[in-house]
Structures are given as structure tokens and as C-alpha cells.
Amino acid sequence: MLDLLQWQPPEVQLPSVGSTTPLDARGANWSGRTLAQLDLRGASLCRVDLRGTDLSTCVLDGADLRLARFDALTRFPEGFDFSSSGAVGPGANLNGAFLNSADLRGLDLRGCHLMGAYLSGADLSGSLLDHIRFVGADLRHAVLRGASCVGSSFTGCQLDFADFRSADLTDARLQGADTLAGSDFSGCLGLEPERAALLSRPYMELDTWNPLTRETTRSSLER
CATH class of the missing domain: 2.160.20 (Pectate Lyase C-like)
Known part of the structure; x- marks a missing residue:
């Protein structure tokens, strides 16, 4: 059951270690952050600002990246096909x-x-x-x-x-x-x-x- 006292809107969600449920961070600003070994499998990352963000050690399997923003400084995990992920940036x-x-x-x-x-x-x-x-x-x-x-x-x-x-x-x-x-x-x-x-x-x-x-x-x- 949703705990309204603990609930925060997706756009203010920050990446956190140890989350047991897929993260909903739609519209959040994560630009310029280094995200160390986060499990973002199945995360809702629509419209997240990832410009200058280091995601190279994260797990992004099944993450929803539609309209997430990235740039030439964004680092994705090795082998991750960011160009076809729905994210928007150079070479997409x-x-x-x-x-x-x-x-x-x-x-x-x-x-x-x-x-x-x-x-x-x-x-x-x-x-x-x-x-x-x-x-x-x-x-x-x-x-x-x-x-x-x-x-x-x-x-x-x-x-x-x-x-x-x-x-x-x-x-x-x-x-x-x-x-x-x-x-x-x-x-x-x-x-x-x-x-x-x-x-x-x-x-x-x-x-x-x-x-x-x-x-x-x-x-x-x-x-």
C-alpha cells in the first residue's frame, strides 16, 4: 500500500543504493552526478536529465529512458545501446x-x-x-x-x-x-x-x- 506520508514526487527522486523496488524518477535532474554501481533495472527514467552523468557502473536492464536527456559527457555502461533506448542526445x-x-x-x-x-x-x-x-x-x-x-x-x-x-x-x-x-x-x-x-x-x-x-x-x- 502506498504510504502517502513517505511519498515523494518522481521528479525529486535521487539515485539511491539498495532500493528493493524499481525506482520511479521521471523528470528528475541527475545531471553531472557520478552514480556508483546502482541497480536501475526496470527504473522509470523518462525525461531524466542525464547530461554529464556517469552511469558507467550502473545496471540499466529494462530501464525506461524515453526522452531522458544525455550529452557527449554522459557515460553509459559498456555495451549498453543508448542510441536506441529512447533517450535524446547526440547520435540517438x-x-x-x-x-x-x-x-x-x-x-x-x-x-x-x-x-x-x-x-x-x-x-x-x-x-x-x-x-x-x-x-x-x-x-x-x-x-x-x-x-x-x-x-x-x-x-x-x-x-x-x-x-x-x-x-x-x-x-x-x-x-x-x-x-x-x-x-x-x-x-x-x-x-x-x-x-x-x-x-x-x-x-x-x-x-x-x-x-x-x-x-x-x-x-x-x-x-
Whole structure:
């Protein structure tokens, strides 16, 4: 029976030695910690911040790492397939993943596989997205404000109402996007090679009003 007097919300749970039941730490911040020989089998670690965390001596069999955040400094146990664990960070395999409305702000996602990913409404503000193939991804209403998208491909993407304001789109491929009605490119860097082609798209796309940014796609491209 659940003891409400001892209960703590998952997001404040800290890693502990000797736990007899699978740990529920959903949404907790474990960044920068060294976790020595913890048994995290079957643990619920969804959305846990593992950036800079040393998990190299932990047991992670069956742990739920969906949307857990990691970076280049995170250390996983030898042989653990972190790239296919559902965790989000550099090199993660997220092809076709359901990431609708996910909070992905300020993450290093370089080397990620995001083909066909569902990112509608996701917040990728300030994230490193260089050289990612978003081919066929759903980015409707996604926020990429200030993101670095150098050399990324948006071929076949749905970009309706996507917010690219002040993003770095140097060498990015946007011409092949499926739709971009209402998307906002105000203040983007590196857009000049694509600008003319984007402004030649159908007027129904270019003249769609974005109620959030208060711009049409055309006016954002003509700035």
C-alpha cells in the first residue's frame, strides 16, 4: 500500500543504493552526478536529465529512458545501446519517434536520426541540429527559434507554422519541404541561397498568417 506520508514526487527522486523496488524518477535532474554501481533495472527514467552523468557502473536492464536527456559527457555502461533506448542526445536513433510537443530546448542533437519523426509542436529552441536529415518529419507548429540547423535537410517535411526565427539555416535544404504555410523565417541566418526558391512557392502557402508570430511566410522571407 502506498504510504502517502513517505511519498515523494518522481521528479525529486535521487539515485539511491539498495532500493528493493524499481525506482520511479521521471523528470528528475541527475545531471553531472557520478552514480556508483546502482541497480536501475526496470527504473522509470523518462525525461531524466542525464547530461554529464556517469552511469558507467550502473545496471540499466529494462530501464525506461524515453526522452531522458544525455550529452557527449554522459557515460553509459559498456555495451549498453543508448542510441536506441529512447533517450535524446547526440547520435540517438529517433527515426519515426513520437516526439509531439516534447521539450527539447537547448539540446545537442547532432548526429541524431530523425527521419519521419513526429515533432509537431516540439520545442527545439536553441538546440544544435546541424546536418540532421529531417526527411519526411512532421514539424508542424514546431519551435526552432535560435536553433542551429547548418546543413540540415527538410526534404518532404511538413513545416506549417514552424517557428524558425533567428535560426541558422546555412546550407540547409528547405526547397523540398512538403508544406510550409505559416512558417516564420524572420531573422534567419544563411537563408539567401534558398530565399528566391522559397518565395516562388504557391501563394496559399506564402500568404498564410501565423497568429503566434504575427507574420506571413512571405513577409518573413522578404525581411
